[in-house]
Structure formats: structure tokens, C-alpha cells
Amino acid sequence: MSDAQLQIQIARQFIEAIPFARAVGMTIESVGGGHAVITMPFDERLVGDPRRGVLHGGVISALMDTCGGAAVMSHPVGPSTAATLDLRIDYMRAAKAGAAIRAEAECYHVTRSVAFIRATATDGEDGPPVAAATGAFTMTVRPSAEKKEGAA
């Protein structure tokens, strides 16, 4: 098994151990190098406005938050913990009724204790994404990983 495959497997186990991520059916598609892709199937129980058949904004937010966290955890500096400090979500359009949602997040900058992410959510349709997010996470880096980074 390659390092990348091992990293995906560890991340998958990590996400599957999160009770809420399991409850809404989140699945890691890829993760590594500060980048993550997570999908979530459509589920009637997650609908926010039945008149329009659209998922609740909050569950899309939960997906983007989880995906952002996974991107931070996979950053090459090797964070050992990550917690959301703030998250801003722009809802560009309603997700297509019945469609699975795919979130993609990138951790584009890290300092010693803060990681910055941006993310998008799509529903398989052409055009703009369903939603976009930017966020900041607090993180801690394992002392050994930090030393290695500093020595390089």
C-alpha cells in the first residue's frame, strides 16, 4: 500500500469514527497534501424546505466544515488536531433535489497555530457550485513533525 493510499485509509477511518459524519453518510473520496474531497448522499431527512425539495443549508455547512477539517489534517506540516474557528458559507443556488453533494476543500495557508481553508460544494450540475465557504481552523502540530519541518 502506498503512502497516499494509507493516508486515505487513515482519513476514512477518522471520518467514519465521527458520529455525525456517519449519521449523514459522508464518505471520503480523496485526501492528502492539504486537499480533501468528501461526498454525501441525498436523504429526505436532511431537507430544509420541502416545498423546494432542497437540503438544509446547515447540512451543507456540516459537509464543508468536515471537508475543511480533513484538508487541514492532511496538510504536509502534519497537524494532530484541528478545530473550526470560523466558517462563512455563501449559498449560491439551491442544490438539485435528489442529488448527492460533493465538497472539495483546500487548506491554502497555515501559520504555527492557524490554518485557512476554502471549499466549494457541487451537485453534479453544470454552472456555479451550490455553495462556497472560507474558514479558519485552530490547529496543533505534533512536536516531532514541527521539528522536522523546522530542520528542513
Added chain:
Amino acid sequence: MSPRTSPEPVHALKERRDGHLSRLVGSMPYAAFLGIEFDRRGDELTAVLPFKDMLIGDPMVPALHGGVTASFLETAAIVELSWSILWPEMESGTGGDVGPRLPKTIDFTIDYLRSGLPRDAYARARVVRSGRRFASVHVEAWQDNRARLFAQATGHFLMPADPRDDPGHV
């Protein structure tokens, strides 16, 4: 001389208001999935999120999932805004029977102040500005102490179209 209309009996008043509130909250399947309830005192609403294991995001701490907190705050904001639209119609007896028309979230910014503990959470939203087309809503959430917030958020919403503006609406 016309007879003075007597005030609506208190039980009928409560039943009518609670009925509108439960129809509003009941119109959101996701609120039921998370188990969100609303406590009403007059027109003041408090959203309540009773703890359950499913809401955990970090089993090691353990802490509520950030996405659960976001969902709880967004739901509290949407219900408060819808309730504030519904209230005058409901009280004048002219509306509220067409079913809830929900505002659409344009953007939502959550500020995580401390980790959500594995226990019940509460939230209260305030409509800061409400116009014909847009509204800005602020919401605060706490657990044990009202003054120790664990999260706050601000969102912008697109107001639902008034059905009275739509001649096709029955």
C-alpha cells in the same frame, strides 16, 4: 351600540400560537432529524437542541460537530425570521394559513467561541434588520450559562415572496 368583543380565551390563544409554531418547525425535516425544539414565551423563541450521541463531531474531546452547531444556529435564525413575518398576520387573523413560507439563506458566518459540550444547547436569534427583500439575523448559542456563548452567527436571508402579491396563489 355594538357589544364589545371579549378577548380570546387564553387557552385558545396559546393553542393558536403554538399550532403556528409547530407547523413552522414541522415544515423542516432536518430540524426533526437533529431533534431541535422551540420554547415559546409570548413572541420570544428559544431554540433547544437536546443532546444525543449522533451530534458528536470529535469523539476524543468529546464535542458537538461544528456542522451541527452551524445547523442549529441557522435553523434558529430561519425560524425566528419566519416567526417574525408570521406573527402580525397570525395576530390579526389574516394569514398564517397558507403554510410557512421560508426565507432563503444567502450567506451565514459562524464564529466558534468554545467547543460544544456533550449536553443540551440553546439559541436565541434576533432579526437585526428586516426589509421587503432582505433580512439580517444574528444568533447566539450557549449551554450551561447564558453569558458564556459557545457560538454566534450572522446570516443574510432573502425574504419569502408575499402570497398576497401572487394572484395565482389560493
